[in-house]
Amino acid sequence: MNLPDGWDAGELARAARLGALVRAGGDRADARIFAARAPGRVNLIGEHTDYSGLPVMPVAIDRSTIVVAAAITTAEIELANADPGWSSRRFAIERRIPPYETGDWANYVKAAIQGVIDHFARRGRFSTPATLIDNLQGASMVVDGRVPPAAGLSSSAALTVSTAMAFMAVNELELDPIETATMVARSEWYVGTRAGGMDQAASILGRRDHALFIEFDPIRVRAVKMPANAALVVADSRELADKSGMVRAEYNRRVVECALAARILGCALKLDGVTILGDVVRASPGWNAAGLVEKLAAAAPARLGADLKEAASILGVSQVALEAELLGQGSTRIALDSNRPLEILKRARHVLSETERVIRAADVLEAGRLDEMGKLMDASHQSLADDFECSTGRLDAIVECARRGGAFGARLTGAGFGGSIVALCDVASADAVIESIDRGYYAKLDTGAPSEKSENSRAVLHAGAGASVIDLRMA
Numbered sequence: 323m324n325l326p327d328g329w330d331a332g333e334l335a336r337a338a339r340l341g342a343l344v345r346a347g348g349d350r351a352d353a354r355i356f357a358a359r360a361p362g363r364v365n366l367i368g369e370h371t372d373y374s375g376l377p378v379m380p381v382a383i384d385r386s387t388i389v390v391a392a393a394i395t396t397a398e399i400e401l402a403n404a405d406p407g408w409s410s411r412r413f414a415i416e417r418r419i420p421p422y423e424t425g426d427w428a429n430y431v432k433a434a435i436q437g438v439i440d441h442f443a444r445r446g447r448f449s450t451p452a453t454l455i456d457n458l459q460g461a462s463m464v465v466d467g468r469v470p471p472a473a474g475l476s477s478s479a480a481l482t483v484s485t486a487m488a489f490m491a492v493n494e495l496e497l498d499p500i501e502t503a504t505m506v507a508r509s510e511w512y513v514g515t516r517a518g519g520m521d522q523a524a525s526i527l528g529r530r531d532h533a534l535f536i537e538f539d540p541i542r543v544r545a546v547k548m549p550a551n552a553a554l555v556v557a558d559s560r561e562l563a564d565k566s567g568m569v570r571a572e573y574n575r576r577v578v579e580c581a582l583a584a585r586i587l588g589c590a591l592k593l594d595g596v597t598i599l600g601d602v603v604r605a606s607p608g609w610n611a612a613g614l615v616e617k618l619a620a621a622a623p624a625r626l627g628a629d630l631k632e633a634a635s636i637l638g639v640s641q642v643a644l645e646a647e648l649l650g651q652g653s654t655r656i657a658l659d660s661n662r663p664l665e666i667l668k669r670a671r672h673v674l675s676e677t678e679r680v681i682r683a684a685d686v687l688e689a690g691r692l693d694e695m696g697k698l699m700d701a702s703h704q705s706l707a708d709d710f711e712c713s714t715g716r717l718d719a720i721v722e723c724a725r726r727g728g729a730f731g732a733r734l735t736g737a738g739f740g741g742s743i744v745a746l747c748d749v750a751s752a753d754a755v756i757e758s759i760d761r762g763y764y765a766k767l768d769t770g771a772p773s774e775k776s777e778n779s780r781a782v783l784h785a786g787a788g789a790s791v792i793d794l795r796m797a
């Protein structure tokens with residue numbers, strides 16, 4: 323049988339081991355068993371632009387999560403993890419699945435299942451949401467995640483994507499890759515992060531040896547061939563970017579700041595219906611970042627109170643209505659620290675200038691101009707550090723080591739506030755870049771010679787295939 327790209331002998335062996343665990347869980351010898359494999363991603367450029375509906379350029383990586391699933395007779399998800407550190411869970415399939423406590427790993431699984439239910443309740447072949455729920459098969463699922471968590475490599479998207487695809491396979495629900503990416507794009511809202519759709523799109527649309535220029539609303543992708551002499555070194559700062567606490571609050575705050583900047587710009591430019599910066603860009607042919615930032619600076623102060631009072635008066639709307647629209651409702655409502663002002667101008671300057679860089683990066687990379695691509699990545703890091711304020715001393719230090727080791731350019735990747743950096747270098751200089759990071763960063767962290775720990779913290783990663791699902795009996 324021809325297997326989708328990404329299923330090499332190692333991945334198949336992992337799936338087979340998980341399949342044995344699923345079979346051992348009950349009378350399932352004859353059941354069809356599906357294995358869904360979804361990779362993590364590293365973002366080359368286009369950081370904190372996705373939730374403004376503006377482009378990104380990630381690659382799917384050759385580290386994945388595999389979920390193996392078989393139908394069971396009860397309307398439940400029986401969930402186990404190959405790593406005993408993550409305990410088993412069981413929950414009912416219902417129209418609104420209540421989340422576990424904040425921080426529970428299984429909330430990502432619930433998020434994915436909820437996403438499938440929401441999607442097919444709206445658009446599926448079932449006459450009502452209740453019929454859908456009645457017709458959904460429960461599943462026994464075993465998860466094996468090999469994307470390092472909290473390292474900015476999207477272990478969470480690898481889990482939500484693989485779960486959604488395994489659950490759909492068990493239930494014979496089909497979607498094409500773009501529809502799947504659109505469906506899971508919002509899955510992290512369930513756990514309280516107002517993320518954009520980059521991670522899930524990269525995981526699903528990934529292509530071996532290619533970077534992905536992804537646009538949103540609607541999702542579109544252009545695969546950009548990685549030049550043969552390009553290598554990507556990814557190094558973990560080992561500062562945990564744990565999305566369930568402070569980092570989530572900082573992330574969501576940025577989402578609000580960008581949305582506010584968009585609305586103020588929309589008002590200043592007399593555009594209707596603007597909610598994100600992407601709306602402004604799309605309605606302004608021939609736009610440039612400097613011009614839009616100037617307009618914003620003329621329309622409002624650089625920072626505004628977190629109570630949204632001044633913002634509401636600039637926009638000519640009620641404070642209550644603005645709060646409801648920007649912060650949301652219910653358990654996932656964003657709580658803003660009211661003692662800090664919202665940074666409007668700086669955030670918009672980053673997002674708009676980053677958009678210019680991403681657009682250039684796609685052409686520059688395609689033309690194989692790695693030196694220029696490196697400069698764009700350096701400029702991206704500077705902008706993330708100065709204007710978006712999501713770098714850390716440790717990320718800056720590791721980026722500096724990569725550059726000193728001969729990288730064309732380096733930057734933090736993912737949300738920041740910890741996590742990993744990505745460095746673009748020539749294949750021939752990847753070892754020197756790694757050595758420079760080992761000596762200049764990990765040796766200091768680990769107080770000694772390069773240790774096993776540092777060896778596990780950095781690697782040359784390759785652009786790999788996107789997510790897919792196979793029937794294990796046929797593999």
Ligand code: NG1
Nearest residue numbers: 369370474476510517518520736737
């Ligand atoms: P990480 O934290 O690296 O998975 C987050 C968001 C992305 C995007 C980047 C910043 C989640 C799940 N993902 O990525 O959508 O906004 O930050 O570019 O929060």
